[in-house]
Amino acid sequence: MKKALTLLIVFLMLVGLVQTVGASTPGQLLIWADDTRTPVLEDVKGQFEEEYGVSVIIQEKPFGDIRDDLAIEAPAGEGPDIIVGAHDWMGELIANGLIEEITLFSEDKFMNAGIEAFSWGEELYGVPYAIEAVGLFYNKDIIDEAPATFEEFKELVINLRNSDKADYGFVMPQPDPYHSFPFFSGFGGYVFGTDANGVLNPLDIGLNNEGSVRALSELAKLYDGYIPNVDYPTMMSIFTAGDAAMMLTGPWAVADIRAAGIDYGFTSLPTMDGNEPRPFVGVQGFMVSSFSENKILSQLFLNDFVANEDVMYRFYEIDDRPPTFIPAGERASEDPDTAGVLASAEFAVPMPAITEMAAVWSAWEDAISLSLTQEQDAQEALDNAVQQILRTIEEGM
Amino acid sequence: MNFWQKNKAHIFKLIFLAFFNALALLSLIISISQGGYILAVITVFIMIIINFVYLSDRFYPLRYILPGTFFMILLVVYPIFYTIYISTTNYGTGNMLNKDQVINHLENRTYLPDEPRTFNFTAFKNEEIDQFKIIFEDREREEYYMADTINREISQISLSDAIFQGLSSPSELEEINGYKRLDRMQIIQNLGTLEALKIEFADNELRMEGINTFALYRQRFVYNSANDTIIDQRDAHEYVVRQGHFYNEEMGRLSPGFRTFVGFRNYRRLLTDDRILQPFFRVFVWTFIWALLSVATTFALGLLLALVLNDKDLRFRKLYRTILIIPYAMPGFISILIWRGLFNPEVGVINRILEALPFVDALPFMNNIFWTRAALVLVNLWLGFPYMMLITLGALQSINPSLYEVSAIDGASIWQRFRYITLPLLFISVGPLLVSSFAYNFNNFNLIYLFNAGRPAIAGAQTPAGGTDILITYTYRLSFETGRGADFGLASAVTLMIFIIVATITWFNFRFTGALEEVKENE
Numbered sequence: 032m033k034k035a036l037t038l039l040i041v042f043l044m045l046v047g048l049v050q051t052v053g054a055s056t057p058g059q060l061l062i063w064a065d066d067t068r069t070p071v072l073e074d075v076k077g078q079f080e081e082e083y084g085v086s087v088i089i090q091e092k093p094f095g096d097i098r099d100d101l102a103i104e105a106p107a108g109e110g111p112d113i114i115v116g117a118h119d120w121m122g123e124l125i126a127n128g129l130i131e132e133i134t135l136f137s138e139d140k141f142m143n144a145g146i147e148a149f150s151w152g153e154e155l156y157g158v159p160y161a162i163e164a165v166g167l168f169y170n171k172d173i174i175d176e177a178p179a180t181f182e183e184f185k186e187l188v189i190n191l192r193n194s195d196k197a198d199y200g201f202v203m204p205q206p207d208p209y210h211s212f213p214f215f216s217g218f219g220g221y222v223f224g225t226d227a228n229g230v231l232n233p234l235d236i237g238l239n240n241e242g243s244v245r246a247l248s249e250l251a252k253l254y255d256g257y258i259p260n261v262d263y264p265t266m267m268s269i270f271t272a273g274d275a276a277m278m279l280t281g282p283w284a285v286a287d288i289r290a291a292g293i294d295y296g297f298t299s300l301p302t303m304d305g306n307e308p309r310p311f312v313g314v315q316g317f318m319v320s321s322f323s324e325n326k327i328l329s330q331l332f333l334n335d336f337v338a339n340e341d342v343m344y345r346f347y348e349i350d351d352r353p354p355t356f357i358p359a360g361e362r363a364s365e366d367p368d369t370a371g372v373l374a375s376a377e378f379a380v381p382m383p384a385i386t387e388m389a390a391v392w393s394a395w396e397d398a399i400s401l402s403l404t405q406e407q408d409a410q411e412a413l414d415n416a417v418q419q420i421l422r423t424i425e426e427g428m
Numbered sequence: 429m430n431f432w433q434k435n436k437a438h439i440f441k442l443i444f445l446a447f448f449n450a451l452a453l454l455s456l457i458i459s460i461s462q463g464g465y466i467l468a469v470i471t472v473f474i475m476i477i478i479n480f481v482y483l484s485d486r487f488y489p490l491r492y493i494l495p496g497t498f499f500m501i502l503l504v505v506y507p508i509f510y511t512i513y514i515s516t517t518n519y520g521t522g523n524m525l526n527k528d529q530v531i532n533h534l535e536n537r538t539y540l541p542d543e544p545r546t547f548n549f550t551a552f553k554n555e556e557i558d559q560f561k562i563i564f565e566d567r568e569r570e571e572y573y574m575a576d577t578i579n580r581e582i583s584q585i586s587l588s589d590a591i592f593q594g595l596s597s598p599s600e601l602e603e604i605n606g607y608k609r610l611d612r613m614q615i616i617q618n619l620g621t622l623e624a625l626k627i628e629f630a631d632n633e634l635r636m637e638g639i640n641t642f643a644l645y646r647q648r649f650v651y652n653s654a655n656d657t658i659i660d661q662r663d664a665h666e667y668v669v670r671q672g673h674f675y676n677e678e679m680g681r682l683s684p685g686f687r688t689f690v691g692f693r694n695y696r697r698l699l700t701d702d703r704i705l706q707p708f709f710r711v712f713v714w715t716f717i718w719a720l721l722s723v724a725t726t727f728a729l730g731l732l733l734a735l736v737l738n739d740k741d742l743r744f745r746k747l748y749r750t751i752l753i754i755p756y757a758m759p760g761f762i763s764i765l766i767w768r769g770l771f772n773p774e775v776g777v778i779n780r781i782l783e784a785l786p787f788v789d790a791l792p793f794m795n796n797i798f799w800t801r802a803a804l805v806l807v808n809l810w811l812g813f814p815y816m817m818l819i820t821l822g823a824l825q826s827i828n829p830s831l832y833e834v835s836a837i838d839g840a841s842i843w844q845r846f847r848y849i850t851l852p853l854l855f856i857s858v859g860p861l862l863v864s865s866f867a868y869n870f871n872n873f874n875l876i877y878l879f880n881a882g883r884p885a886i887a888g889a890q891t892p893a894g895g896t897d898i899l900i901t902y903t904y905r906l907s908f909e910t911g912r913g914a915d916f917g918l919a920s921a922v923t924l925m926i927f928i929i930v931a932t933i934t935w936f937n938f939r940f941t942g943a944l945e946e947v948k949e950n951e
Contacts, residue, residue, distance in 0.1 A: 057620025083616045106525050108462070123913055127524040128533045128684030134638070259774040260795075269775070321533060328619050331639050386521050386913040393892045393909040397885030404795040407887045415888055422703065422890070423910040 054109045057324045060087045060332060061111040063101070065094035068115050071345045075336050085328065098124070105129055105322040112323040113333070118148040118314040121156055122384040130156055131319045131326055136334050142373075145355030148314035148381035152230055157316035158333045160343055161352035164312045165210055165281045166375040167301075171294040173197045173276040181217070181303040184277075185253065191276050192257045201253075202270055203279035204263040206400035208392055209382075210279055213310040214250060216380060217303030218242035222391060223383050233387035233424050238395060239413035246303075247402050247409035254403040282351060282372050297371040299378075312379035314355065387424050394419045445482055449475065474498070508927075515694055515920035518672045521913030523685040530686040531651045531658070534674070538645035539662055541632050547573070547642045550598040551615055551622065552607035560621065561607045563598040564634070564642060572598065575627050575634075582627050582634065615639070649682075658682070694921035704906065707893035712929075715870060715898040718804070722869035723862055725809045730816025731854075735846075737817070738824045749821075756814035764878045767807045795884050797895035804879055804896060808869070815865075823857040824850070859941035866937065867930050871900045899926050 055061055060079075064072055069091045076087040090111065092100065098120045104110045106129075116124075124130045132154040138146060145159030169177045173196055178184040184201075191200035203210050215221075219242025224235030237243060254260055261269065263280075270278040271291035278284075279300070288295050300308040317337060319329045336342065343359035346352075353369045353376070354360045364370040382388075398416035401407040407415075432439075452475045459467040481487045481494055517523075525533065547564035554560075563585070564573040575582040587596065591604055602609055610618065616639070627634040629644060637643040649667075650659050658667040658674045667674035672688040673681035698704055736742065737749055755763065770777050771793040779790040793803045831849050840848070876882055882897035882905065892905045903926070907919035 057623075058617055082613070084613045085616055102524055106529055123521055126522040126683055126912070128530065129524075261772065261774055265769065265772055265775055324620060325623070327623050327636060327639060328616065331616075389521075389908065389913040390910045393905060397883070397889070397892065397894070400795075400883065400885045401887050404792075404884075406795075412887070419890060419892070424912070 054104075055112050055320065055322060055324045058085060058328075060085060060113065060325055060328060062087065062089045062113045062115075063092050063097050063111040064089055064115045065097070066091055067350045068346065071342060071349060074345070075342055079332060079336050083328075083331075087332070101129055101320065102127055105320050108322070110320050110322050112320055112325050112329045114318050114320065116157070116316065116318055118157060118159070118316060119382045119384045119388070121149065121151060121318075122386045122388070124318065125151055125156065126386050129321050131321045131323065132156055133158060133319055133330055133333065135338065137338055140338070140357050142355040142357060142360065142376070144312055144376050144379055144381065145314050145316070148312065148384070149316055151384070152228070157314075157318045158338060159314045159316040159355040160337070160346050161315045161350065162312055162355045162372070162376050163281050163283070163314075163352050164310045164372060164376040164379045165213065165279055166297055166299050166310070166371055168270065168278045168280065168284065168288065169296050169298070170197075170270070170273060170276050171296055172273065177277065177296065177298050178301045180305075181249070181301050184301045185249070187276070188253055188257050197276050198274040199257075199259055199269065200275070201258055201277045201279070202261065202266045202275045203258070204266050205254075205260055205403055206396045207263075208395040208399060209311055211246075211250070211399055212380075213279070213300050213308035214246040214303070215243050216310070217300065217306050217308035218246040218249075219304075219306070220244075220246055221380075222388075223385070231383055231385050233385060234421065236391075236417050236420060238391075238398075238420075239410070239417045244409045244413055247399065247413060251402045251405065251409055255405060260403055282353070282368060285351065285368055297368045299371070299375045307378045309378045309380045310375060311382040312376050313382055315352065387420075390420050390423045441482060445479060448478060511920045511923055514916055515924055516689055516691060517687055517917050518685075518690045518693075519687050519917050520907075520915035522683065523672045523687050525684055525686055527686040527688070530674075530684055533684065534649040534658060534682060535647065535651060537648040538633075538635070539648050541644050541646050543644075545644045546637065547634070548640060549642050550601065551610045551618070552601075552604050553610055553614070553618065554607045556606075559607075560618070561604055562642075563601075565598060573629075577621070577625065580625075580627050582629055612639075690917065694917045697918065698921055698925065703890045707889065707891055707897075707902070711893055711897050711899055711902045714801075714896070718801075718872075718898055719866050719870040721805050722808050722812060722872070723866050725805060726812035726816045726865070727820075727858075727862060729809060729813040730818075731820050733813065733817045734820035734824060735850075737821060752817060753814045755810050756818070760811055761874060761878055763811060764807065764875055767803075767810070768879050771803045771807075794880055797884055797886075800880055800884055800896050804875065807879060808872070808875060811875070812865075812869075819858055819861050820854065823854050826857065827853050855941065860938070863934055863937040863941065867934055870898070870930055870933070871926065872898070873900045873904070876901045877904070899929075 062072060069089055072087075072089050076089065080086055094115070097114050097116055101110055101114055101124070114130075121130070133156060135141070135146075135155055135158060138155070141159060142162065145162055146155065148162075149155055149157035149159050167177050173191070174187065178187050188200035191197050205211070212222075215238070220240055221237035221243075223231040223233055224237060226232045226235075250258075259265075259269070266278065266280070267284065267287060269275050271287060271293060273291075273293060282297075285297070300310070302308070317333055319326060319333075323329055338356065340356065340358040340362070343354045343356035344362055347354045347359060347363045347369075351369075353363055353372045360369075360373060364373060383391075394416040398407075398412040402409045402412045452471055456468055456471050456475075459465075459471065478494070481490045545566060545568075547566050549565065550563045552561045552563075559577045561574065561576045564575070564582075566572075572585050572587065573582050574585045585591070592598070592601065595601055599609075615622065623636050625634075625636065632644040632646050634642050635645050646661065648660060648662055650661060651657075652659060656669055659665070660667065660676075660679075665676050665679050667676045667679070667682055669675070670681070671690065673683075673685040675681045698708075733752060737745055737752075742748075771779075773779055773790065773793050773795060776793070779793070782788050783790050791799050793799050827850065831853075832845060835845050835849060876896060876898050880894075880896060882894035882901045884895045886893065886895055892909055893902050897905065899922075903919055903922040906922065907915045
C-alpha cells in the first residue's frame with residue numbers, strides 16, 4: 032500500500048512537470064499580473080470576453096518575478112501578451128527585445144510624469160496606471176507644520192535633537208540613493224544628462240557636480256550627530272514610536288504609520304536654495320510583449336478596458352498608489368495623502384530606465400555611505416563614484 | 429492467487445514501466461510539437477535504456493544505480509557543464525535572445541513611407557477554406573482596393589464594379605462569392621491571421637495598424653543570409669556581425685543583441701583587467717581567512733560544549749542540549765536579519781549595552797571593516813556551533829571508553845587523554861565534515877549579503893568591492909551591479925574560478941584528513 036502511494040505521488044509530480052503552462056496564442060489574451068492587480072483585471076475581463084468573444088487568462092505572479100520570467104519564457108514561446116511592471120524595467124526589457132511599443136489613444140488624459148516615464152525616445156512602451164514618489168511625513172504632535180526651506184529644516188533638525196520633544200528631528204533610510212535623490216536634485220544634481228533629442232546620455236553623469244556635492248555635504252554635516260544612520264526598518268520603528276519629528280519615505284509607509292496611531296501629515300520636501308526638490312518617481316504600468324501573438328488585441332484591451340476612470344480608480348482603491356490617469360487622480364485626491372504624493376510627483380524625475388543605471392546604484396550608495404560616516408568628504412567620495420561608474424559603463428564591464 | 433504471489437514483483441515492474449513509458453511518450457509528443465528535438469532524442473534514449481535495463485536479466489543489477497546516476501547527471505553534472513557553456517558566451521542584459529529571434533525582431537521593424545496612407549477595411553471570410561478577402565478603402569482619395577489571402581495580390585476596384593451590386597459602401601456588402609462579411613467581433617476573433625498579413629502595395633507593405641485600419645509601412649531591416657549582414661533600407665547602411673550585435677561603423681550597434689560564443693573573453697577579462705584583479709586578491713585573502721575563522725570558531729565552541737554535554741554526571745543534559753540546538757533550528761536568514769538589527773551601530777542593543785558599561789564605548793559595527801568582520805564571525809559562531817556540537821557529540825559516543833580506562837590506569841592526565849585519544853579519534857570522523865564546512869563558508873553568500881551586503885564601502889575602490897565581500901558576493905556585484913545590468917557570462921566564469929579554488933583547497937584538505945586515517949589503521 033505504501034509503495035503504491037509513493038508511486039502515485041511520484042506519478043502526480045511527473046504529470047505536474049510535464050503539464051505546460053499557458054502561452055500567448057492567437058485569439059486568447061494572457062496577462063501576467065501581481066496579486067493586487069489580478070482581482071481588478073478579473074472583474075474587467077468578463078466584459079471584454081462578452082464584447083469581443085475572446086477569452087482572457089490572468090496569471091498571478093509575484094511582482095518581482097514578472098521581469099525575470101518574461102526574459103526566460105517569452106523567447107521560449109511560453110510568455111504572456113501583457114505584463115504588469117515598473118517603468119524602470121523598460122530599459123532592460125527593450126535592450127533584450129522583449130517589449131513592444133504601444134499606441135495610446137487617450138495620452139492627454141494621463142499625467143505627464145507617467146507618460147514621460149514610459150517613453151523611450153519618441154515611442155511609448157507602457158500604459159501607466161500608478162505613480163509613486165517619496166515625500167515628507169511629519170508628526171503633528173511634535174511639529175505643527177513641515178519646514179518650507181532647507182534652512183528651516185536644518186535648524187529644526189538641530190534644535191529638536193537638543194530638545195526633549197523628540198529623540199530626532201529627522202530620519203531617512205541610509206545609505207540609500209533613491210531616498211537621497213530629492214536632496215541632490217534640489218541643490219542641482221542629476222544622474223544622467225540628456226542629449227539634444229531628450230534621450231538620456233549615460234556618459235554625462237551629474238552626481239559629482241556642484242549641486243550634488245553640496246547636497247551630500249549638507250547631509251553629512253547633519254549626520255554628524257543629529258540624524259541617526261539607520262536602515263529602512265529601523266527608521267520605521269523610530270518614527271512609528273513617535274521618536275522622530277520628520278521622516279522621508281514614500282506612500283507605502285502610510286499603512287504602518289496609521290496602524291501605530293501617529294497623527295501625521297504628508298507633504299513635499301522643503302525647497303533648497305529656492306528650488307523644488309525633485310524626487311525619483313516610479314511608475315507602474317502595463318506593457319505588451321514582443322513575442323505576443325495578439326499585439327493589436329492587447330492594445331485594444333489596454334485602450335478600451337484599462338485606460339478608463341473606473342478601472343484606474345479601482346487599481347487605486349486596492350493599492351493606495353495614486354493613479355496617473357487624471358480623472359481617476361482627481362477623484363483620488365480627496366485623500367490628503369494621495370494629493371500629497373501627486374503634488375510631490377509633479378516635480379519628480381522618472382527614475383532613469385536605461386540599463387546603465389545598474390552601475391550607478393551601487394557606486395552611488397558607497398559614496399553616500401562613506402560620506403555620511405565621515406570617512407571621506409562629499410567631493411572625494413562622489414568624484415570616485417562617478418569615475419567608477421564611467422569606467423564600468425565605458426568598458427562595457 | 430498462486431500466480432499473483434509468484435509474479436507480484438514482475439507485475440509491479442510492468443505497471444511501473446507502463447506508467448513510465450506513457451509519461452515518456454507524452455513528453456516526447458509535447459517536445460516534438462514544440463520543436464524541442466534535442467529533448468526528444470534524449471527522452472527516447474532514456475526510454476530505451478530504462479526499458480532495456482528493467483527487462484533484461486543480464487543488466488538487472490544496474491537498475492539499482494540507474495535512478496541515482498540519472499539524478500546525479502541531471503542535478504550535478506549537467507549544471508556544471510551548463511555553467512561552463514554559459515561562461516563562454518556573452519549571455520546577459522542586451523544579449524538574451526538567439527540570433528534567429530533577433531533577426532526576426534529586427535525584420536519586424538518598420539518605418540513610414542514618404543507618403544503615408546491609411547485604409548479602412550471590410551473583411552470577408554470563407555469558413556470552408558479558411559481564407560479571407562479584404563476590401564480597403566482610402567477615404568481621403570476615395571479609392572478602393574481588394575486583396576485576398578490566397579495569392580496576396582491587391583488590385584484597385586471601383587464602386588461601379590459588379591461585386592458591389594450598386595451599393596454605396598463595402599461595409600453594406602454581405603457576401604462576395606461565398607465569402608461572408610465579418611462583424612467587429614468576428615474580426616477580433618480572426619486577428620491572429622489578419623495581424624500577420626503583409627500585402628505588397630507598390631513598393632510598400634500594407635499591414636494592420638489597429639482594429640479599424642490598415643496602413644502602409646516599409647520593412648526597415650532586411651537580413652541577407654548569404655553574407656550574414658543586415659541592411660537598413662531606410663538609409664542603406666550595412667550592419668555586420670560583431671560580438672553578438674549587428675554593427676555598423678557609423679551607426680553603432682543595433683539593439684537587441686544576441687547570444688553568441690565568445691570563447692575565453694570572459695576569462696581574459698577576469699585575468700587581465702587590473703580593476704577586477706586588484707580587489708580580487710584582497711577579497712580572496714579575506715574569503716580564506718573568513719572560511720578558516722568560521723570553521724575554527726564554530727568547531728572550538730561546538731567541541732567544548734560537546735565535551736561538557738558528554739559528561740554523564742551532568743544534570744539536565746537533555747535540556748541544555750535542546751536549548752543549544754535552537755540557533756540551528758531557526759531559519760538562518762531570519763537570525764541573520766535579527767543580528768543585523770542587534771548590531772546596528774546607532775540604535776542596536778549591543779551598542780546600547782556597550783555605551784552603558786564603564787570603560788568601553790560604542791563600536792562602529794557596519795561602518796568599520798574590522799568591526800563588521802568581527803561581528804560577522806560572531807554571528808556565524810551563533811549560527812554554526814550547534815552543528816559542530818551535534819556532530820562532535822556523535823563522534824564522541826563512538827570512541828571506545830576502554831581507551832580512557834586504560835590511559836587512566838597508565839596515569840594520563842585529563843589534558844593528555846584529550847590530546848592523544850579524543851582529538852585524533854575525533855578528527856577521523858569529523859575531519860571530512862570540517863572540510864565541507866570550510867567549503868560551505870567559503871561560499872556563504874547568505875550571511876555576508878544579508879548582514880551588510882558586503883559593505884562597508886572601501887574609499888577609493890575602482891570596482892564595487894566592499895570590506896566584507898567574499899568571492900561569491902563580489903561575483904554577484906561584479907555581474908549584476910556594474911555596467912549594463914546582468915552579465916551571466918562573466919558570472920559563470922568567476923563561478924568556475926571559485927569552483928577550481930574550492931576544489932583545490934578541498935583536495936589538499938582531504939589529503940590531510942587522509943593522513944589522519946592512517947592513525948586509525950595503526951591503532
